[in-house]
Amino acid sequence: MARSETPTRPERPHARRKREDPPTPQPITTSRKRATRQPAAQPPRAHARPPFYDFAAFEQRWSEEWEARGLYRVDIDHPRKPYYNLMMFPYPSAEGLHVGNVYAFVGSDIHGRWMSMRGYDVFEPMGFDAFGIHSENFAIQRGEHPASLTARNVARFRETQLKRIGNRFDWSHEVNTTDPGYYRWTQWIFTQLFRMGLAVRKTGVVNWCPNDRTVLADEQVINGHCERCGALVERRALPHWALRITHYADSLLDNLDALDWSERVKAAQRNWIGRSYGVEFSLPVAGRVELGVAVFTTRPDTIFGVTFVVLAPEHPLVDEITTPERRGAIAAYRTEAAARRVARQQARDRDVDEPATPPTGVFTGAYAIHPMTGEQVPIWVADYVLMEYGTGAIMAVPAHDERDWAFARAMGLPVRFVVQPVGEISAPDAPYTGEGVLVTSEQYTGQGSREASEAICVWFEESGTGRRMARYHLRDWLISRQRYWGPPVPIIYCPEHGAVPVPEDQLPVRLPDLEDYRPSGTGGSPLARIESFVNTTCPVCGQPATRDTDVMDNFLDSAWYFLRYPSSDDDAHPWNPERTRTWLPVNMYIGGAEHSVLHLLYARFITMAMHDAGLLDFEEPFTHFRAHGIIALAGKKISKSKGNIVNPDDYINTYGADTLRLYLMFMGPYEQGGEFSDKGVAGAVRFLERVWRLGERDLAAGAPSRDAKRALHQVIRKVSDDTAGLRYNTAIADMMRYSGELEERAMFTREEMTTLLRLMAPYAPFISEEIWHRVGEHGSVHEQPWPEVDEAALRADTVAVVAQVNGKTRGVMTLPTGATEAQAFEAAQALEAVRRALRGQPPIRAIYIPDRLINLVTG
């Protein structure tokens, strides 16, 4: 949302996990890539001629008329058939809405308009994700306060851009995350999470962005870089608040199966949550039985192949077990490993393929006792084991793991094969990482990998020395930000009562109006400098206390905004229970795939937590989600840093909003995106002009002819199906084709004209309405029912049947509908081309698909 790349964030079109895009060219950027200075934007490149009709006049007129009539305002309390059509609200940047936003919003609006014509009360709200570091940094650069800057950007977005693109927004439910009436509830949600034990105070190593001078969540670090500015993230120990999203790891993963979401987004979430099942157990340290090395493995079947144990360099046990004579070597290695970690990250930044460096490590001098064999195996320290994953230590099985193999080879450690591939001899000079049959594994010898894994897990459980468990890639969501432009963390620290949430009746904790709101860079936030803010009293005992001085991650703002829209005017609840029952969960959510593991994951988490708090009666906020595609220009993603921004205003001014809508949707499949070429705009102009001219012709009264009616219902069928499936490009293609067909006729009826206008209404709302009235119709075209397909009208007397010989098409015949095989056979053989292809050979077989084709096979 705020952070969105394609749809809402100009500087990084998509690919949130890819560092390729240089950071926004802000002066304070310390980024690793040259901030390619580009001309701000390319001039409007008007290759096509503007339409001949006066779009500016009627687009303005209809906007006003619709607003005056409240055409898009739903009856929020008493809808007959509620349908919540949601799109990702934008972050109001200084650059303005860009064409990627318009692409996202128009595609979603077509869906909403279509559902509305099908009789639903469609709620299509819009709002602004206006808190965040981006606004704050821009404000710093301009020397202006973020509040005034944000207010101006919001006004520009709403009045000069969003209101002109032709969407059926219900502005009476606008939300703005910087409004105290909104962030009051963001803070309230935090206090609920605190009471549930889902918001916890931690001190530990965190991701620190030196450029933005704040900590970041795991999801906001892309290959070691700040998701926002691209600076290399450092590791620092800082106290912070974390939301325990990991508590919901299983639900977040398992619920995905039942959600109707774009597959690529579900796949990304599965990868990110990254669950793996295994067993965790402890290996006692020889001679120090009070100590144990906890390890996690997904392959218990390889346990008899353990020949050594490895600890991560930062592992706390290292100091305890290292023998005195090994201490020097270990200390040196730890220093070296830390340096290598940084160097490796920098190599990745330069997109240099890391040379396959030989593994490194040092022996601790200590030994661990194998829990099943009692054998002693050496304990090493090596940096191929990561402190961040699992227990920070591993049981090494060089025979059956690539990395352990490489390490054993380099260090001269023994290798013991205990799993054999079925039906073949394993190569003795390479690890075998697949499953197979166990050998030299005591009582498990002869069992298959699966069976043995299960039995070994049971052994651990029964002996009380280990337990089955799942490990996840997902980490808790760190939400403290040492910045200014966000909702303050609603916590008060009392010497006696510790961290106390601010009581509900004292919310919001208002963000004070600061003159100097720049981040300090010391790990403290700007709010810490304001004594009147910091000093307060404990809500429990009334004694002097201090406030938390951080603000919350602005992804928390957007993690619940969809709950607020229907209740935006309710001051007593974050979401009105009655309205929430009526409108939620969201029926259709359309947005960018770059939010797969950011906004979309956070929103699911908050919804689950509020469900567990008894505050919502559903677990999943979005039953249907569709990821739209990306717009490219000359083969490159549209991105501010590439200097190829396309400004939608220019196109709306020159060609009208309908033309831009049509063109954008015609570029390619909506879920795939496409190539923006403003030469292509001419096609949209010509199409709309053609329909305009059709509207100026004399319309015949009465019903269309049978053939005309069939053609009409064919286009209804095609446009209906394609609109339903978000295949807007092919729906438009068929309307273009049909309008050309009408144009060639000497005469067509009112029914045909008005039906075409109804089909076009979701796509080109202004011109459809204008022509609707010009041909003398009443009411709004947008209040008309969507045309129904008349199946009977689709049936024809004759049909084109293809004649093939041995699978090759040799001709086309016109046959009566439902012709028999004998008729088709005879007709096919009468064709000159068929006779030639048969070369006098009689067909030995015929495949007949009625009304489709006949294939004569000579054998």
Add this chain to the structure above:
RNA sequence: GCCGGCGUGGCGGAAUGGUAUACGCGGCGGUCUCAAAAACCGCUGCCCUCACGGGCUUAAGGGUUCGAGUCCCUUCGCCGGCACCA
């Protein structure tokens, strides 16, 4: 390496296992014009042929089928997600 998706004219892209290249852009030719633009009409995958006609073509190779862009296998390439994940 694992996971998700994709590969079709000069370009964006169409095709429930059944006439591949719809629709649009661009290009070429024509009409109109003193001329140009716009508009309108026609042609436009590749090869052979004056023509009639024929052959080939959906990244490459194989398979299933009467028939494959579509289904299956192998390989290559592109986009996206994850990644010393134990």
